[in-house]
Amino acid sequence: IPLKSDDAIRSAVKSLVEEVHVIDVHTHLFPPNHGKLMLWGIDELLTYHYLVAEYFITAPATITPEKFFALEKQAQADLVWDSLFIQRSPISEACRGVVTTLSELGLGELVERRDLNEVRKWFAKQTPEGYVDKVFELAKIKYVLTTNIPFEKKETVHWYPKAKEFDTNRFHTGLRVDQLLTGNWESIKEALDEMAIEHTIEGVKQLLEKWITIMKPKYFMTAVPPTLEFPSDEEMSTYAPSTINSATLLRRVLLPLAEQHHLPIAFKFDSVRPINPALREGGDGVVTTKVSTLQKLCLNYPKVKFLATFLARVNQHELCVLANKFGNLHIYGCWWYCNNPSIVEEITRIRVELLGTAFTSQHSDARVLDQLIYKWKHSKAVIGGVLQDMYVKLFHAGWSLTREEIQRDVERLFGGAYEEFMQK
Ligand code: RAT
Ligand code: ZN
Known part of the structure; x- marks a missing residue:
């Protein structure tokens, strides 16, 4: 039955978006059996690097980053709580996120009393396994993609020489290979030595093939350093094995492996790391890079599928135009400094206007399960609002709409379009 009025359409879109179970195409989460790598609970929430960076804008000069990071996690969390939640109102996006999380967990009364210690006591009663169930249910998650780095010893011990069971229903792996594009030859060498593989381009390929077999990733993922230039054929023909650099690792290792193993490459453009190293994970910045790097990749590698997200606001329009031209390109999410309501709204509008439902509206980038x-x-509140406007406009143009049709589209935008792209 077609929906008969603006109000009926708005309320259908609102509830369908709220209820949809999402595929979260990029997170930094780990399942419980990966031990300390699984981050959860109030102290992890409060020491999220977005909040730590915000804390340092307000911190007294006596608390340097060195001093802060030397403290126990709980003491770090106390400082952040006091500065950002007690001495001022937590109105930034990252702060409000903590409040929303606690409220949704049913801890509203403790938040009302600003009782951090009671909140801690509540978390102390949870188990990692039970808490994963609870969070996946509350957040309405089908499954998440994880970030798995074959160059990080603290991660690889869970996989090699003996792999732990991975909860593949809820956690899908992604092989993260930034070290290739940053030309971090030191950590590549260590990983090669660990598996007794020779230090050559062929060796790096072999190494990654081993990790593909071990981790069974759904895609490769890497941030693209702003300095990376897409190498010309001429540069490639003069390449000498003694000068292994990021451009050759891209052309000789990553792109061929992606094609051979039918693994898409998920790129992240426009981050610059770090602009203030003392802040550690929170020290990275945003820079505007050339969208044409991605255009060249899409054009020259038609057999490779690319997922892409850009951090610079000004690149979002150009990216949409690109995605409108290449079937081997899929846009995902509003990344990091773009994951703020004002920017999510703007980006989502332009994406729907140019691409319809052929993109993935959001990813969480969660590092802490909660x-x-x-x-x-x-995100759903903002994206849902944009979609309400879009459907009402379509209705006014003379198109009748049913709840089922809207549901089909909403499912695409929250994971279905990603799966369709992956199956192409
Ligand atoms: O948003 C973040 O947490 C960043 O620190 C990055 O991890 C970014 O999302 C990335 O995956 O590179
Ligand atoms: Zn991330």
């Missing part, structure tokens, strides 16, 4: 709750709640 963040799935607020990141999805906040």
Whole structure:
């Protein structure tokens, strides 16, 4: 039955978006059996690097980053709580996220009393396994993609020589290979030595093939350093094995492997790391890079599928135009400094206007399990609002709409379009 009025359409879109179970195409989460790598709970929430960076804008000069990071996690969390939640109102997106998360967990009364210690006591009663169930249910998650780095010893011990069971229903792996594009030859060498593989381009390929077999990733993922230039054929023909650099690792290792193993490459453009190293994970910045790097890749590698997200606001329009031209390109999410309501709204509008439903509207980038709750709640509120406007306009243009048709589209935008792209 077609929906008969603006109000009926708005309320259908609102509830369908709220209820949809999402595929979260990029997170930094780990399942419980990966031990300390699984981050969850109030102290991890409060020491999220977005909040730590915000804390340092307000911190007294006596608390340097060195001093801060030398403290126990709980003491770090106390400082952030006091500065950003007690001495001022937590109105930034990252702060409000903590509030939303606690409220959704049913801890509103403790938040009302600003009782951090009671909040801690509540978390102390949870188990990692039970808490994963709870969060996935509350946040309405089908499954998440994880970030798995074959060059990080603290991660690889869970996979090699003996792999732990991975909860593949809820956690899908992504092989993260930034070290190739940053030309971090030191850590590549260590990983090669660990598996007794020779230090050559062929060796790096072999190494990654081993990790593909071990981790069974759904895609490769890497941030693209702003300095990376797409190498010309001429540069490639004069390449000498003694000068292994990021451009050759891209052309000789990553792109061929992606094609051979039918693994898409998920790129992240426009981050610059770090602009303030003392802040550690929170020290990276944003820079505007050339969208044409991605255009050249899409054009020259038609058999490779690319997922892409850009950090610079000004690149979003050009990216949409690109995605409108290449079937081997799929846009995902509003990344990091773009994951703020004002920018999510603007980006989503332009994406729908240019691409319809052929993109993935959001990913959480959660590092702490609990963040799935607020990141999805906040994003859904904004994206849902944009979609309401779009459907009402379509209705006014003379198109009748049923709830089922809208549901089909909403499912695409929150994971279905990603799966369709992956199956292409
Ligand atoms: O948003 C973040 O947490 C960043 O620190 C980055 O991890 C970014 O998302 C990335 O995956 O490179
Ligand atoms: Zn990330």
